[in-house]
Amino acid sequence: MKNLDIKKLDFESIYFDLYELNTGIYAAITAEKLPSSNAGFFDLGNYLVIFDTMMDPYATDDLIRASKEFTKKDPSFLINSHYHTDHLFGNRKFPIETPIISSSETLSTFRTNLEETLTRYKGIATRELKRIKEEINKETEPNKILEMNNDIKTYNEILEPTFELRAPDFIINDSFIIEGIENKVLINFIGAAHSPGDLIAYFEKEKIVFMGDLLFEETDPSWVTSTNPVHVPPNPQRLRDTLIDYMEKDIDIYIPGHGRICSKKILQENAEFYEEYFIKKTN
Numbered sequence: 012m013k014n015l016d017i018k019k020l021d022f023e024s025i026y027f028d029l030y031e032l033n034t035g036i037y038a039a040i041t042a043e044k045l046p047s048s049n050a051g052f053f054d055l056g057n058y059l060v061i062f063d064t065m066m067d068p069y070a071t072d073d074l075i076r077a078s079k080e081f082t083k084k085d086p087s088f089l090i091n092s093h094y095h096t097d098h099l100f101g102n103r104k105f106p107i108e109t110p111i112i113s114s115s116e117t118l119s120t121f122r123t124n125l126e127e128t129l130t131r132y133k134g135i136a137t138r139e140l141k142r143i144k145e146e147i148n149k150e151t152e153p154n155k156i157l158e159m160n161n162d163i164k165t166y167n168e169i170l171e172p173t174f175e176l177r178a179p180d181f182i183i184n185d186s187f188i189i190e191g192i193e194n195k196v197l198i199n200f201i202g203a204a205h206s207p208g209d210l211i212a213y214f215e216k217e218k219i220v221f222m223g224d225l226l227f228e229e230t231d232p233s234w235v236t237s238t239n240p241v242h243v244p245p246n247p248q249r250l251r252d253t254l255i256d257y258m259e260k261d262i263d264i265y266i267p268g269h270g271r272i273c274s275k276k277i278l279q280e281n282a283e284f285y286e287e288y289f290i291k292k293t294n
């Protein structure tokens with residue numbers, strides 16, 4: 012990897028570290044690894060584009076607060092890279108006037124999974140509340156206590172009968188460009204790879220790409236071998252090919268869906284992981 016001068020910004024959040032990767036291109040990199048996710052926001056001069064929300068609603072609050080503080084703008088668009096809840100749980104934190112852009116596959120999968128997702132959250136909420144309330148009494152670290160209190164508020168909110176997740180409402184079926192007066196971002200439609208309809212955000216000139224969950228800092232064979240496998244991609248071949256394709260492009264900074272900022276080496280590792288555990292097996 013080239014010697015990159017990535018500026019970590021002075022921003023107070025218990026959930027993420029904030030970086031300015033290039034003028035107006037910001038990445039919020041989760042303070043912990045899985046299951047927390049990464050996000051970004053882009054100041055295009057006249058538009059403020061948010062790329063993904065974060066699992067924790069209070070992390071999304073921090074993301075919106077950071078975007079206001081550093082760009083002096085309100086969000087113009089929110090993009091959901093894919094339908095997994097850890098990336099769109101924060102949708103409901105955005106005003107209804109802010110369009111939420113996703114692929115049609117993301118919207119349809121969101122809809123088919125919505126009831127199951129809500130049932131799952133409501134199902135664990137009571138147990139989690141009990142566990143957190145027990146643990147909070149033993150905790151001494153102020154940030155941990157704050158985080159636990161936020162979790163309590165979140166689970167209480169989930170248990171309210173009116174609790175809803177906001178769906179994407181600006182639906183696209185192809186790649187597109189948001190052309191701002193100062194910068195532009197390419198939103199590339201990958202199709203089925205990690206999810207049935209993945210989107211990534213690419214800054215060609217600045218050599219930066221936000222890969223969503225097409226890229227993880229760490230992959231783990233136990234995802235495949237466990238009795239309840241996670242991260243089974245609908246199209247491992249396209250996922251692998253996309254990783255190779257973007258590895259070969261003139262890009263310096265890769266933002267994964269989970270984990271720290273990545274170099275080309277991690278894309279190679281991810282590609283080999285899908286080759287080994289998902290592609291070879293089925294051929």
Ligand SMILES: [Zn+2]
Nearest residue numbers: 093095205224
């Ligand atoms: Zn995902």
